[in-house]
Amino acid sequence: MVRKSAGMGGKLLDHAFAFAFRGLVYAQIWEDPEVDMEALQIRPDSRMIAIASGGCNVLSYLVAGPAAITAVDLNTAHIALNKLKLASARHLPDHAHFRRFFAEADSKANIRAYREHLAPHLDDATRRYWEGRDLMFRRRIGGFRSGIYKRGLLGGFIGAAHLLARLYRIDLKAILAAESIEDQRRVFEEELAPVFDRKFVRWLTDQPASLFGLGIPPAQFEALAGDQPMAEVLRRRLEKLACDFEINDNYFAWQAFSRGYGKGADCPLPPYLKEANWEKVRDRAQRVNVVHANMTEHLRAQPDASLDRYVLLDAQDWMTDAQLNDLWREITRTARPGSRVLFRTAAEPSLLPGRVEDALLSRWTYHEAPSADFTRRDRSSIYGGVHLYELA
Structure with a gap:
């Protein structure tokens, strides 16, 4: 360990x-x-x-x-x-544009809104950043066309977690359909919790580098784990996220389990x-x-x-x-x-x-x-x- x-x-x-x-x-x-x-x-x-x-x-x-x-x-x-975000709040025409840009963040219309309403109001360094390319040679502003919450270090970590879950035939999105706290707990205990007992998962989560995507540096990793396997710590944190709050009132759960905010008008934001x-x-x-x-x-x-x-x-x-x-x-x-x-x-x-x-x-x-x-x-x-x- x-x-x-x-x-x-x-x-x-x-x-x-x-x-x-x-x-x-x-x-x-x-x-x-x-x-x-x-x-x-x-x-x-x-x-x-x-x-x-x-x-x-x-x-x-x-x-x-x-x-x-x-x-x-x-x-x-x-x-x-x-x-x-500040330029968007000040210069996008209305809330519908603002919501589409940051809550949905997956529309070609966002790129048009950027060019027409935002780019002229950005300082040179900010504009260069968004119109420049990332390590995968994608224009950074393109993240608002393809899902900005799937990008970045945390977005990549959550994406990797979804991929690992699929390898074990687990659908992390299933919990979003739960109709009650009791149903959320059932889904967690039957579908999500068992993955932390897998030998590979327990080994992987005990590697400090594996949690860089959560923003956890080596020193913080040690403080978080203490004397326990990291898999147990992560299981308890995920249990709280999945079971302690109603799904329809917790946008953090939507980010974790669907890699974005919900589309409906009543989805939490x-x-x-x-x-x-x-x-x-x-x-x-x-x-x-x-x-x-x-x-x-x-x-x-x-x-x-x-x-x-x-x-x-x-x-x-x-x-x-x-x-x-x-x-x-x-x-x-x-x-x-x-x-x-x-x-x-x-x-x-x-x-x-x-x-x-x-x-x-x-x-x-x-x-x-x-x-x-x-x-x-x-x-x-x-x-x-x-x-x-x-x-x-």
């Missing part, structure tokens, strides 16, 4: 992971924005900073009406995707794609500033007490103690009274105690019971913990 990635082998894994993360990773972000907004308690005067990733949550936070959001990311593909939120997202899109930067470095350039909502996703799982302390030093310096910080971890506990200096961490209150509740209700189901800290 593979656990530690030490020496030359570990360095090679780290380099392989870094290389994999150079391109598009997440066409859709895998953190539940409704949980986020409840935890953050966004106010009209909130000034937020968030890791951008696929942009779904940044745009969804606009529904809550903050004063400003800075979306930062080191991945140029994610920067380009965020800018495309992220908040930013819902018709009821269209005008809010469109009117507030100019409040988002997308920055190609490291979170800590960007915070270092901000004034004291200038921000009050921080969304770190799971980035801290990748950090050394020195990097964690640098980050929290800048968060604490830039935080206004009552500031809130939200992040996720692969393992269940918060990773901050014992790693961030007491002088820093003691200024923050950890909301333990609400964090456990947010973890339970996060429909993406892939994280061990959702954690909320508030400036004491």
Whole structure:
């Protein structure tokens, strides 16, 4: 069983992971924005900073009406995707165009909409990205004609999971036809769970590189697995995704089991794609500033007490103690009274105690019971913990 990635082998894994993360990773972000907004308690005067990733949550936070959001990311593909989504919210003619572009994302009409409504409003770097070609020589904007959620590192991982399931004569889409929570559990236990007992699957999932597509680097792999076979961990996470929430209220399940959002008018969607939120997202899109930067470095350039909502996703799982302390030093310096910080971890506990200096961490209150509740209700189901800290 593979656990530690030490020496030359570990360095090679780290380099392989870094290389994999150079391109598009997440066409859709895998953190539940409704949980986020409840935890953050966004106010009209909130000034937020968030890791951008696929942009779904940044745009969804606009529904809550903050004063400003800075979306930062080191991945140029994610920067380009965020800018495309914001331009789409501002310049596509109506919600029908917006929904077709990002909820369906598989129409030739999207390419025409890009040329007519979006390309003229993009900066040169963003336009070059979308009109350029990926490693398979496909024009990147073509993903919105053929299914953007099938692309990127995560899209490829989910596609590989579907292929592996078919080899075992399992149809992952079957669960989407379930008519009740009880029916969902039956499908999971009869059709999905047994695959994790297959010897090949157990061997494959114990290889750290096999989970790069989930955005899990070698260090995070070890934290997620602990002393258990990774197949058991993944079985429990998939069980939560498949069984703990109604399929018709969980767009993460649709992404996992159908490689996209549903086509029907009543299929679940992220908040930013819902018709009821269209005008809010469109009117507030100019409040988002997308920055190609490291979170800590960007915070270092901000004034004291200038921000009050921080969304770190799971980035801290990748950090050394020195990097964690640098980050929290800048968060604490830039935080206004009552500031809130939200992040996720692969393992269940918060990773901050014992790693961030007491002088820093003691200024923050950890909301333990609400964090456990947010973890339970996060429909993406892939994280061990959702954690909320508030400036004491």
